[in-house]
Amino acid sequence: MLKFDVVVIGAGGAGMMCAIHAGRRGRKVALVDHATVIGRKILISGGGRCNFTNLFAGPDNYVSKNPHFAKSALSRYTPGDFIELIEEHKIAYHEKKLGQLFCDGSAQQVVDLLVSESERAGATFFKGRVIKLVERDDGFLVHTNSETFSCQSLVVATGGLSIPQIGATGFGYNIARQFDINVVETAPALDGFNFGSADLSKFKELTGVSVDSIVSVNQAAFRENILFTHTGLSGPASLQASLYWKKGDSITINIAPEVDPVAYFNERFADGSNKEVKNILAEIIPRRLAEIICKMENIKGNISELSEAKMRNLTAKLEAWQITPQGTVGYRKAEVTRGGVDTGALSSTTMEVKKVPGLYFIGEVVDVTGQLGGYNFQWAWASGHAAGIAV
Ligand SMILES: Cc1cc2nc3c(=O)[nH]c(=O)nc-3n(C[C@H](O)[C@H](O)[C@H](O)COP(=O)(O)OP(=O)(O)OC[C@H]3O[C@@H](n4cnc5c(N)ncnc54)[C@H](O)[C@@H]3O)c2cc1C
Structure with missing residues (x-):
């Protein structure tokens, strides 16, 4: 049996x-992971360049049953703290947009930073799939497919269910249930939308069309591009909206956010040029989209022939096009x-389970999900730090 102060799964x-933070405090730490490649999620993140933090990260950027839970950890480990680490390791980076920081080179640099800092802090990496946990008076026994570890503190950092093909499992949720800790219903998010067959046949000619939009759902609104795909909607604004969407909800899309459509059409009406409606529309949105919208609203011909009712429908569609996706x-x-893992069970300062001293949950396995x-x-760093200085 291998004896450690802290085992991190x-x-x-x-x-x-x-x-890193537990090791720096002199704790003897084992990091156990079943993946063949360390930090696979980091490696595939940000298109291979890892969007490692956001300058403006704050509690409002997260979805959780308790929106206040993340405040403490986020305020004690800030984007500035991680940037300091990035700079110490001489990793070149840039702000792409909206406070999003990416490596200039490769996400591998972030993995190398974390591995080297973990090893420098004395932590040991083990390859193994954790299959069973046993609580004892003096801590925990952690059984993997090849070893057994004993530890005083056990940190569950098993992530969420996304991308099972690279090692994601629901094991962290099973541990929560083992200790009678509630798990807030899970759902895939930041993944865009699938349409039902009726919408798909209406929009199939739009595949590949991208347009600057505002997508709104359940009081959240995002202004970025949407991209029509062969199965539904992708692009950053759709991905953001999927975080707030629940089955049965409609999403509302403003596909011409730069324009006041009523004023725009009135002006075009008044200027006497009398062009085809679809051509006028194609001056403010992509042509293929303009054509499909005219088809959906049964609009043909020139602007002078446009009835008031059709004009109303058209402008409403531009400002607030409602679609009910079938799923994400x-x-x-x-x-x-x-x-x-329900934040109600955890201390927001240490991430420790209130009723199970020594047991901690951090990162994506917790019911805190960022945009x-x-x-x-940033949540992974902040919650990892909060537990690291407590275990
Ligand atoms: C394609 C993609 C791109 C992304 N891009 C970004 C981005 O640019 N910026 C951003 O902020 N976020 C991004 N994310 C989200 C971000 O990657 C995750 O939120 C973050 O990695 C979660 O970190 P974590 O440590 O909690 O979990 P993970 O990184 O998922 O780590 C969990 C680890 O637990 C291991 N594990 C699971 N079960 C067991 C078990 N039973 N035994 C042993 N080991 C086990 C897994 O192998 C895994 O290595 C992206 C996600 C994806 C999928």
Whole structure:
């Protein structure tokens, strides 16, 4: 049996950050992960360049049953703290947009940083799939497929269900249930939408069309591009909206956010040029989209022939096009899992389970899910740090 002060299950961003801070305090730490490649999620993140934080990360960028839970950890480990680490390791980076920081080079640099800092702090990496946990008076026994570990503190950093093909499992949720801790219903998120067959046949000619939009759902609204795909909607604004969407909800899309459509058409009406409606529309949105909208609204011919009722329908469609997706794309593509270990069971300062001293949950396995744009890594770093200085 291998004896450690702390065993961290899952050597992703949250697990390694926890190991770094616990190790620096002199705790003997084991990081156990079944994946063949360390930090796979980091490696595939941000298109291979890892959007490692967001300059503006704050509690409002997260979805959780308790929106206040993340405040403490986020305020004690800020984007500035992670940037300091990035700079110490001489990793060149840039702000792409909206406070999103990416490596200039490769996400591998972030993995190398975390692995080297973990090892420098004395943590040891083990390859193994954790299959069973046993609580004892003096801590825990952690059984993997090849070893047994004993430890005083056990940190669960097993992530969410997204991308099972690279090692995601629901094991963290099973541990929660083993200790009678509630798990908030999970769902794939930051994955865009699938349409039902009726909408798909209406929109199939739009595949590949991208347009600057505002997508709104359940009081959240995002202004970025949407992209029509052969199964539904993708693009950053759709991914963001999927975090707030629940089965049966409609999404509302403003496909011409730069324009006041009523004023625009009135002006075009008045200027006497009398062009075809679809051509006028194609001056403010992509032509294929203009054509499909005219088809959907049964609009043909020139602007002078447009009835008031059709004009009203058309402008309403531009400003507030309502679509009810059939679902989101699913865990195979989703960047994150919404829901997870109920924050009500955890201390917001240490991430320790209130009724099970020594047991901690950090990172994506917890019911704190960030928007697209570096927020999820910031939560991984901040929650890992919060536990790392407590275990
Ligand atoms: C394609 C993609 C792109 C993304 N891009 C970004 C981005 O640019 N910026 C951003 O902020 N977020 C991004 N995310 C989200 C971000 O990657 C995750 O939120 C973050 O990695 C979660 O970190 P974690 O440490 O909690 O979990 P993970 O990184 O998922 O780590 C969990 C680890 O636990 C291990 N594990 C699971 N079960 C067991 C078991 N039973 N035994 C042993 N080990 C186990 C897994 O192998 C895994 O290594 C992206 C996600 C995806 C899928």
